[in-house]
Amino acid sequence: MALNRRNLGIGLLASGIAGTTGVALVGPRRIEGLITGTNPDQVALWGFIGGEKLDFVKNPKVRDLLSRRYGLTLDARRAGSVEMVSDAALTRQGPQWLWPASSVMAQLARRNALPVRRDDVVFNSPLVIYSWSPVAEALENAGYVERRENAFYIVKMAELMEAIVKRLSWKDLGVPDLYGRVIVTTTDPLKSNSGFSFAALLANLFSGDVASPESVVRDGDRIATIFDRMGYKEASSGTHWNSYLTEGMGGKPLIAAYESQLVEFILANPERWNALKSARIRPVMLYPAPTVTSSHPIISLAAAADPLVAALTDPDLQELAWSEHGFRGKLGSVGRGGPSVEGLSQTVSSLVPMPDAATMLALMQRLGAPS
Amino acid sequence: MRRLLRHGLAAVLLSALGACGGPPLDFVIASGSENRTLEPIVQDFCRARRVTCRFDYQGSLDIGLALSHESAAFDAVWPANAIWIELFDRDKRVRDLTPIARSPVILGLRRSKAEALGWIGRPVATSDIVEAVRDKKLSYLASSATQSNSGAGAYLAMLSAALGSPDAITLADLKTPGMQDTVKTLLSGTARTAGSSAWLADLYLRSLEGGTAYDGMWNYEAVLAETNAELKRRGAEPLYAIYPSDGVAAANSPLGFVDRGKGVPARNFFDALQKHLLSAEVQTRLVALGRRPAVGEARSAVPDPSWNYDASRLVALIRMPEPAVVRAALDLYQEALRRPSLTVYCLDFSGSMGGPGEDELKKAMRFVLSHDEASRVLVQNGPADRIAVIPFDSRVRGVTRGSGSTADAPTLIRAVESNDATGGTNIYACAKAGLQEIRDTPDTGRYLPAIVLMTDGRSENYQQDFLDAWRNAGADIPVFGVTFGDADKTQLDTLADATRARVFDGRTSLREAFRAVRGYN
Structure with a gap:
């Protein structure tokens, strides 16, 4: 009891000293902040975030850094990238910021007359293809996959898509253990950004260049047929990734997803990853050539949220994003720390820009139409 | 001053204890029956955390349907496949659905x-x-x-x-x-x-x-x-x-959280449980129980x-x-492709059914016989099905036959609704008439036969008489029981055991019992 009182006294003394020296300069609230170690002008901002970044903003190190250095606290509510910029039920709630998984969404937000003040890409993660070692080997033997710099694999997308359009079977490609025809599965392109990005990649491939509204009119049927043939498409990238791991080679031989998903899985589940990578059938990451990248723009819709753009590009936050969550920085480069993931490419080449918002809208309309 | 401090300290201590123990948490898991073998693993974890866990075993479809009700009476779902949640969870009440085993x-x-x-x-x-x-x-x-x-x-x-x-x-x-x-x-x-x-x-x-x-x-x-x-x-x-x-x-047996306002402790417990079930130690135990692990190959399973x-x-x-x-x-299965069913409904209209019981029985039968109502929960009849309605008391009141087509439904419903509750109870007389009805149906081998015997009382005992007739028939005809009111379950149990059937409890809802029994023929 006595000890407690003494401690209390020291505390009072300390604040007394601070009070006499600092009060005139920074005001009493700032002093309280200096003593308790928190930034005085804490601003809580709420907005919608793509589910793939939820773990990042929940990370205590991230929260702490944002709060100490920038006085910002994020109240992040999960929403699909497409719906957060276009579903009135969400936009009329008045979010202060949006953090979707594609820069096309910033354009869509403007088209939908949202009060966009600033938008800036914060993270990047390329769209990749995940497969399993026996499938990757067969694809390599058949000439669809090549090893680069003895470090990572690329998959030639034009050739692979041709095989899919021709309805080649797994046996044709030298995978006797799998029944049925070759297909890449992904998420629902009308709800989730990885499916949306894959649709963009197909539109680019079929057009031979960056897709346009005209090329989408021409190639729409072919793209829609591929999505139809996938069957059930999950609504979120996270669920789809779980299915890939769970169903394994027998159910999900090839999926399109983000590079960050494997990296984040390895970081969060070292034990399970060790078991997986030493198995007879191992996950393999293939970089599509060409590919598109998912660039995550922070969109400020209120003056209070403007500082977020600078805060999220803080070098320390960018390093955390890579080393703990597998997101590449705003320029697409990997960080210094982080996991040693076999098959990771330091740089992502053969990037093709995403088509513009008008093209993506036309494509989504085509994919949403009943076939 | 000193006393005040002492009280303050006591309050701090109490609140610390409270934060540690918290109010006792009850946690209900709606689970598919295939997880029965895994329940002990979950219960061990619950005990260690001082949480009272209860498994509510339901079919995967039932779990999906329960989510479309206002008040789902469970904190987690553990169906056999996510597709059932996808089909029925329109309000997206289930969160973090993650596969546990395959x-x-x-x-x-x-x-x-x-x-x-x-x-x-x-x-x-x-x-x-x-x-x-x-x-x-x-x-x-x-x-x-x-x-x-x-x-x-x-x-x-x-x-x-x-x-x-x-x-x-x-x-x-x-x-x-x-x-x-x-x-x-x-x-x-x-x-x-x-x-x-x-x-x-x-x-x-x-x-x-x-x-x-x-x-x-x-x-x-x-x-x-x-x-x-x-x-x-x-x-x-x-x-x-x-x-x-x-x-x-x-x-793929996904486990998902259903938030019904129990706050942080329930959510935290769910997260811990999911993590526990996915841990290397538990996954190895699941493999020993014949499951494939959630992720990767079942390397520890002995072929x-x-x-x-x-x-x-x-x-x-x-x-x-x-x-x-x-x-x-699924509609196509139910209405056209499955082996057609031949169902005899033995319905108790004895005196004790008078009042609310009679009303509930009529309502339940209207539900099971009308295409629109039954198809909502995928138990509708198809045109190839054969149905016989036999109301009884101490004797059989009559037999009304029809197909499962929508055209025949009004006749069958009338055969139920025209009855008043009166007289004694003899379930065996009706069951025997049902047996005869099945044997007399032309091309009877085409159908999956069943007798559904609903009663609210204790029957006069002609059990041996019926069982002899059943054995003589030499066919695999199950007699399913549906209890109501203060029915004597032992009589129905004996019939169900002898004919490899089961008894459904209709005391809380006859409609539910009739729906469940439709999954069995």
Whole structure:
């Protein structure tokens, strides 16, 4: 009891000293902040975030850094990238910021007359293809996959898509253990950004260049047929990734997803990853050539949220994003720390820009139409 | 001052204790019956955390349907497949649905049967199974596709194989005439059906006791593993695993959280439970129980060649169709493709049913006989089904027959509604009349027969009389019981046991009991 009182006294003394020296300069609230170690002008901002970044903003190190250095606290509510910029039920709630998984969404937000003040890409993660070692080997033997710099694999997308359009079977490609025809599965392109990005990649491939509204009119049927043939498409990238791991080679031989998903899985589940990578059938990451990248723009819709753009590009936050969550920085480069993931490419080449918002809208309309 | 401090300290101590223990947490998990074997693992974890856990076993479809109600009475769901949540959870109440373990739906055949068919040690395609059924060399137990996930999985794989198309099934595919014939043939091999995979396995074991074993059953690899352990214990021949080479469906048993306002402790407990079940230690135990792990290969499972079991073998999966296609495929099963049912409803209109009981019975029968109401929960009749309604008291009041078509429904409903509750109770007289009705039905072998016997009282005892007649009939005709009011359950239990059926509790809801029993024929 006595000890407690003494401690209390020291505390009072300390604040007394601070009070006499600092009060005139920074005001009493700032002093309280200096003593308790928190930034005085804490601003809580709420907005919608793509589910793939939820773990990042929940990370205590991230929260702490944002709060100490920038006085910002994020109240992040999960929403699909497409719906957060276009579903009135969400936009009329008045979010202060949006953090979707594609820069096309910033354009869509403007088209939908949202009060966009600033938008800036914060993270990047390329769209990749995940497969399993026996499938990757067969694809390599058949000439669809090549090893680069003895470090990572690329998959030639034009050739692979041709095989899919021709309805080649797994046996044709030298995978006797799998029944049925070759297909890449992904998420629902009308709800989730990885499916949306894959649709963009197909539109680019079929057009031979960056897709346009005209090329989408021409190639729409072919793209829609591929999505139809996938069957059930999950609504979120996270669920789809779980299915890939769970169903394994027998159910999900090839999926399109983000590079960050494997990296984040390895970081969060070292034990399970060790078991997986030493198995007879191992996950393999293939970089599509060409590919598109998912660039995550922070969109400020209120003056209070403007500082977020600078805060999220803080070098320390960018390093955390890579080393703990597998997101590449705003320029697409990997960080210094982080996991040693076999098959990771330091740089992502053969990037093709995403088509513009008008093209993506036309494509989504085509994919949403009943076939 | 000192006293004040002491009180303050006591308050701090108390609140610290409170934060540690918290108010006792009750946690209800709505789970598929195939998880019964895993409950002890969960209960151990609950005990360690001082949480009271309760398993509420339901079919995967029921779990989905319960989510569309206002007040789901559970904190977590653990169905066999996420598709059931996807089909019915329109308000997205389930969060963080994550697979815990896998198990493919395969065909287990008595080893001697598999040998006779020449299926030991070679790949078997669905076309081989079609041929064996067509030649009357093979029949099997299979769960209802509309009431049980294992039944749905087996059925969707049949559809996929019959289409010869490995791409996902589309709405247009469902109209392919050749496909319908093939799947009808496959389903005509159904000797008995059930609303639950666990009950189906029990049925197989019970058939051994009667000396007439079925040829085999469609079920989860995990349930076959459990059944084979029991068969080995009894010194009986195992069920040999057939993995159709053109693809199978699989359970992935996802565990998901349902927020019903219990706050942070419930959420934290769920997160910890999910993490625990996915830990290396528990995953190894799941593999020892015949499951495949949530992620990766089942490397620690010991292969057992005696029943063709090797969990590290790659199983080709069919591609799951879009939810709208699944729904349409299930309607097609229920209304056209399954082996048609021949159902006799014995309905108790004795005096004690007067008042609310009579009303509830009439309502329940209106539900089960009207296409629109029944189809909402996928138990509608199809035009090929045959139905007989027999109201009874101490005697049989009359028999009204009809098909399952919508045109016949009004006549059958009238045959129920025209009754008033009066007189004594003799369930055996009605059951015997039902038996006769089934035997007299032309081409009776086409149908899956059943007698559904609903009563609220204690019957005059003519049990032996009925059981003699049942044995003489020499057919596999289950007598399902539905209890109401203060029914004497022992009488219904005896009939159900003797005829390899089960008794459903209609005391809380007759409608629910009648719905459940539809999954069994």
